[in-house]
Amino acid sequence: MATETVENYIKALYAxxxxxxxxxxxxxxxxQELGVTKGTATSMIKRLSLARLVxxxxxxxxxxxxxxxxxxxxxxxxxxxxxxFLVRTxxxxxxxxxxxxxxxxxxxxxxxxxxxxxxxxxxxxDPHGDPIPDAAGNVSExxxxxxxxxxxxxxxCIVRIMDQNRAFLKFVAESGLKPGANLVVHSVSTQGNxxxxxxxxxxxxxxSHSAAGxxxxxxxx
Amino acid sequence: MATETVENYIKALYAxxxxxxxxxxxxxxxxQELGVTKGTATSMIKRLSLARLVxxxxxxxxxxxxxxxxxxxxxxxxxxxxxxFLVRTxxxxxxxxxxxxxxxxxxxxxxxxxxxxxxxxxxxxDPHGDPIPDAAGNVSExxxxxxxxxxxxxxxCIVRIMDQNRAFLKFVAESGLKPGANLVVHSVSTQGNxxxxxxxxxxxxxxSHSAAGxxxxxxxx
DNA sequence: ATTAAAAGTTTGATTAGTCAAACTTATTTG
DNA sequence: CAAATAAGTTTGACTAATCAAACTTTTAAT
Numbered sequence: 001m002a003t004e005t006v007e008n009y010i011k012a013l014y015a016x017x018x019x020x021x022x023x024x025x026x027x028x029x030x031x032q033e034l035g036v037t038k039g040t041a042t043s044m045i046k047r048l049s050l051a052r053l054v055x056x057x058x059x060x061x062x063x064x065x066x067x068x069x070x071x072x073x074x075x076x077x078x079x080x081x082x083x084x085f086l087v088r089t090x091x092x093x094x095x096x097x098x099x100x101x102x103x104x105x106x107x108x109x110x111x112x113x114x115x116x117x118x119x120x121x122x123x124x125x126d127p128h129g130d131p132i133p134d135a136a137g138n139v140s141e142x143x144x145x146x147x148x149x150x151x152x153x154x155x156x157c158i159v160r161i162m163d164q165n166r167a168f169l170k171f172v173a174e175s176g177l178k179p180g181a182n183l184v185v186h187s188v189s190t191q192g193n194x195x196x197x198x199x200x201x202x203x204x205x206x207x208s209h210s211a212a213g214x215x216x217x218x219x220x221x
Numbered sequence: 222m223a224t225e226t227v228e229n230y231i232k233a234l235y236a237x238x239x240x241x242x243x244x245x246x247x248x249x250x251x252x253q254e255l256g257v258t259k260g261t262a263t264s265m266i267k268r269l270s271l272a273r274l275v276x277x278x279x280x281x282x283x284x285x286x287x288x289x290x291x292x293x294x295x296x297x298x299x300x301x302x303x304x305x306f307l308v309r310t311x312x313x314x315x316x317x318x319x320x321x322x323x324x325x326x327x328x329x330x331x332x333x334x335x336x337x338x339x340x341x342x343x344x345x346x347d348p349h350g351d352p353i354p355d356a357a358g359n360v361s362e363x364x365x366x367x368x369x370x371x372x373x374x375x376x377x378c379i380v381r382i383m384d385q386n387r388a389f390l391k392f393v394a395e396s397g398l399k400p401g402a403n404l405v406v407h408s409v410s411t412q413g414n415x416x417x418x419x420x421x422x423x424x425x426x427x428x429s430h431s432a433a434g435x436x437x438x439x440x441x442x
Numbered sequence: 443a444t445t446a447a448a449a450g451t452t453t454g455a456t457t458a459g460t461c462a463a464a465c466t467t468a469t470t471t472g
Numbered sequence: 473c474a475a476a477t478a479a480g481t482t483t484g485a486c487t488a489a490t491c492a493a494a495c496t497t498t499t500a501a502t
Contacts (some may be wrong), residue, residue: 044460
């Protein structure tokens with residue numbers, strides 16, 4: 001079994017590879033993400049490379065191997081099942097659960113994970129709308145687009161919030177923009193740097209382009 | 222915060238001090254308990270002593286300080302709340318939960334612990350009958366005596382099983398001797414090395430003296 | 443009261459994970 | 473394109489936790 005530290009590196013690499021267009025991660029960003037120096041990250045990458053969890057040539061990009069990917073999905077599954085449990089069963093605040101899950105995800109055995117998953121009714125997404133990989137590592141992502149790309153008068157349903165920042169999540173929740181909420185796009189500013197939406201029984205909310213970019217929606221047919 | 226390793230040393234020391242008549246623990250037993258060499262245990266004791274968590278002179282007994290005791294009770298609380306959750310909510314087997322709780326107890330924040338405790342209705346004992354210290358570190362142990370000290374025809378209620386061994390717990394459960402079960406002591410062998418008991422709606426079970434010594438009971442008035 | 447055994451300590455080495463700082467390679471940008 | 477900057481690597485040192493093996497002290501036994 002990978003150590004807690006290794007799991008954290010793998011998880012961070014998974015996220016970085018996702019959001020980078022090349023599909024590869026860099027040492028400096030990785031180090032930032034984990035709060036270590038870049039030298040530390042380099043030496044860890046060397047270890048992961050030796051263990052065949054990542055593919056990395058000196059002075060070039062880093063990518064997960066199939067083996068590394070499997071670990072990433074496993075950690076992600078544990079993380080998201082725990083988040084769901086903390087919100088649904090223990091009534092923890094939406095905005096707080098990320099940090100808590102971060103600590104617990106490494107201590108969960110396969111057996112407990114499965115019991116927890118069963119107890120929760122095998123949820124397909126966590127409270128942020130992030131898909132929960134199944135035990136085999138399959139992820140089914142709902143087709144969606146950023147709210148930022150919507151046009152005026154479109155009716156949409158929020159699918160996912162792509163940000164774990166506590167302040168942002170608190171704002172999103174207070175505006176009634178949690179996953180599952182139905183919205184109408186009121187208006188889009190001419191320069192496209194903000195848009196106003198209204199939840200079914202809520203007040204109109206104006207969002208910056210960057211905020212609307214982190215909210216994924218599907219169009220209601 | 223103490224590291225996971227430190228928490229484990231403290232917890233083991235707490236148990237050893239309890240069961241020793243002098244109230245002090247020794248390095249060799251401690252090392253055995255934790256699966257490390259005695260040299261390792263010695264050097265850790267030195268560190269704990271420096272951190273004022275234990276009181277220890279070279280070549281003599283080890284005792285927890287007030288500070289060390291507080292940590293021990295905190296870990297014990299986390300351990301026992303988790304065990305209760307695993308058995309009551311996730312339906313894990315009585316005999317398996319100890320090892321699982323061992324891994325989880327170090328990853329539980331105070332906030333989650335309290336929510337879990339609340340969710341479970343603030344239980345006073347875990348599934349083995351071990352008392353759960355409250356958040357302030359108070360433990361209320363039910364007055365009880367070992368089943369081994371009972372006489373024939375006494376009616377008793379099982380309060381606590383003082384052993385985490387899986388095989389023993391499986392045997393105890395299969396014999397219907399879980400905490401809360403009511404028994405009649407049928408007979409006590411002349412040499413006192415075994416005794417036969419019968420649960421209310423169960424078959425008679427014969428227990429060795431050592432097994433009966435690990436089962437704590439209270440007399441039904 | 444010696445001496446053998448058990449308990450406890452010390453020493454030197456190892457692995458995981460980390461940092462600071464010097465260094466090298468790649469990428470920008472004037 | 474050359475110089476500046478950013479990205480990545482290496483080196484030497486450190487802490488936590490561990491082991492094996494030599495060593496010392498205490499305890500038990502003859």
